[in-house]
Amino acid sequence: MGMHGMITFQLLGPVCVKLPSGDRFPVPTPQVRALLVALLRQSSTYVPFDRLAEHIWTDPPSSARANLRTHAAALRKVLNICEAGFGRRIETSRGGAGGISAYRLLVDPTQVDAATFTSLADRGQAELLAGQLSAAVQTLTAALDLWHGPIGVDLPNTLPLQAWANSLTERRLAVIEDLAEARLQLGDYTGLVAELRHQATENPLRERLIELLMRGLHVTGDRPAAIAAYQDYRHRLAEELGIEPCPPATDAPRLAKRRADQTSPVHISTGAAGYGRSRPRIDHFGQLRDCFGVEPILR
Template identity: 35%
Template sequence: MIIRKPQAARRVSRFRMAVVDYNLRYEGCTLGFGRLAGYFPGIFNDPGSGPRVVATSHPVESKSPSLRTVRVTRFEIFGGLTVWHQGRDRTPSPPKVRQMLALLLVQSNRVVHVDTIIDELWDTEPPASAVTTTQTYVYQLRKLIGGAGLVGSSGELLVTQSPGYLLRVDPDQVDETAFRARVARGRGLLAHGRHEEASALLREALAGWVGSPLSNVTRGRLLSAHVVHLEELRIAALMAWVEAQFALGRHRDLIADLRALVTEHPLNEWFHGRLIEALGRAGRRSEALLAYQTLRTTLADELGLDPSAEIQALQRTVLRSA
C-alpha cells in the first residue's frame, strides 16, 4: 500500500527555510529581514519580540536540513534600539550606555569624537568627570560586546581611534541602512518612470518602519536631530509611494491610506491634496469637497492660513466636474 503525502505537504517539502538574520536553515518557507505589513506601508502590527522577518515565496536550497547558526549581529533602531545576536536580545540596559551605543550606531563606520559623545550624553552641562565617565561607559559597552560575542564587519565591533570611537558594522547589519538604500533606489526608479518597481521597493522600505526610531533611548540634541531627519525621510518615501500609485492608476485603492495619512499628518497639505484628488477622480465629489473644507478649517484654526493655491485649484477642478 502506498501512502501519499497530502498535496499541501508535498508543496511545502519543495522549499527550505532560511532565516536571513541569523542564517538558520530548516524545513519550511523562506524568511528574510523586515516584517509582513498591510498594503498601506504606514500601518503595522505590534512588532512583538524577536527579530523582524518577512516571508518570501522563492525556494532556497539547503545544504543540510539540520538547524545551524552563524554568528551574526543585527542592530535595529525602528521601534526602539535593539541588538540581536544569534536570536537573543543583547541590548544594553544602562540608559547612558544605550544612548552612547545609539550615537555610535547612527554614525557607524565613522569616528565619533569624545567631545561629541559628551555633548550628546550631557548637552551643555557635562560633569567634571565627563571624560572619565565616558571611558567607563565605553568599558561597559566593550564588556557587553565581549560577553555576548557581538561582531562587526571585521570581527572587532567597537574600535578606539583618535580622537574617539568607531562602531564598525556592515550595511546589512543595520535596519536604518537598509531603509535608506531602499528609499533612495525607489525614488530613483520613480524618477525614471519605473512606477511598478518603485512602488514595490518603497512599500518594502516603509514596511521596515515598525515604530518611532530609538523610542527606548534617552535622546540628546544629536540623536533627536537624527530622529527628526529619519521621520522626514519617511514622509518623503510615503509621498514617492503615493506618486507611484497615482501613476499606476490606483487612486481608488489609495483613498483609505490617504485618509490615514492626513489623520497622522493633519498639517501636511500635500497629503490632503492627494486625498482630494483621489476622491475627485473616483467620482466621490462631495467627499472631495468635504476633505477640502476639513483642511481649510484645520489650517485656519491652527495657523491662521488658507490652503495653498494648488489645493484651491483642486477644489475648483472638483466643483467644475460637478
C-alpha cells in the same frame, strides 16, 4: 536587510541588536543606546568625545570621560553576547595626553537599518521619477517595512538625537507619500484611502498628504469626501496658522464648468525626488482646484 549570518542594528524603533536567528537583543540604559546610535550614525568613522557626549548628555557631567568609558564597556559586553568577539569592533583613538579622544564602531552600513532605509528611500524616489512604478512600490514598501516602532523614544532627549529622529521621521512620511503617489498612478487603490486618512489624521497640516488623500478619494468615486478633506485642511490652516493652502483661484466661472463626474486619475508633479534639495513650492491645491472645481463650491 543586513548581511546574511551577521548581527544587524535596529534603530528605526526601540534600539536593539537583531541576531541572525531573528531574535532581538535589547541594549541596556538610554546612555548606552545613545552611544550606539552616535557610533552607528558614522559607522567605521572615529567620533570625537565631545560629539559623543552631546548625544548622551544635555549637560555633560564632570565625570563624562570616565562615564563614557563605562558605557563603552557595557556596549562591548552586549555586542560580545550577540556575537563572540564583536565587542572588539569598538576601537579607540588616543589624544596627545594619552587619554581616549574618540571611538568608532566597525560595521558595514548594510548592518544598520537606518542606513538601509535611506538607501531604499533614495532608490524608490528615483524609480518613481523614472516612471518605474511597480519597482518603486516594491522598494518603498521594503523601506517602510524596516520600521518597528516610533524612533527615539528610548533615547536621551538631547539635541543631536532629537534632530536625527526628526529627520528620519520626516523621511518616513516622504516615503509614505511617494508610495501613495506610485500606487495612485498604478491604479492600486486597495486600502490606500484608509492609510492616507490615518496619516492625514496624524499629520493634519501636511499639504502633500492632504493632496494625496483628496486624489485617492476622487479616483475611488468619493468626490464629496475629497472636497470635505480640502475644506477641513483649509479651515485648519486658517485657524492654526492664519494662511490659505495656496492663492485663491482667479477664474471661478471657468472652474465651475468643470465636469462634476470627472473620475480619471490626476497626475500632479509632487517633487518627490527632490527630498533634501531646495525646490520651488508646488501649488498642489491650485492644480486640484482646476481638476475638481473645489474653489467655487467653497465660495
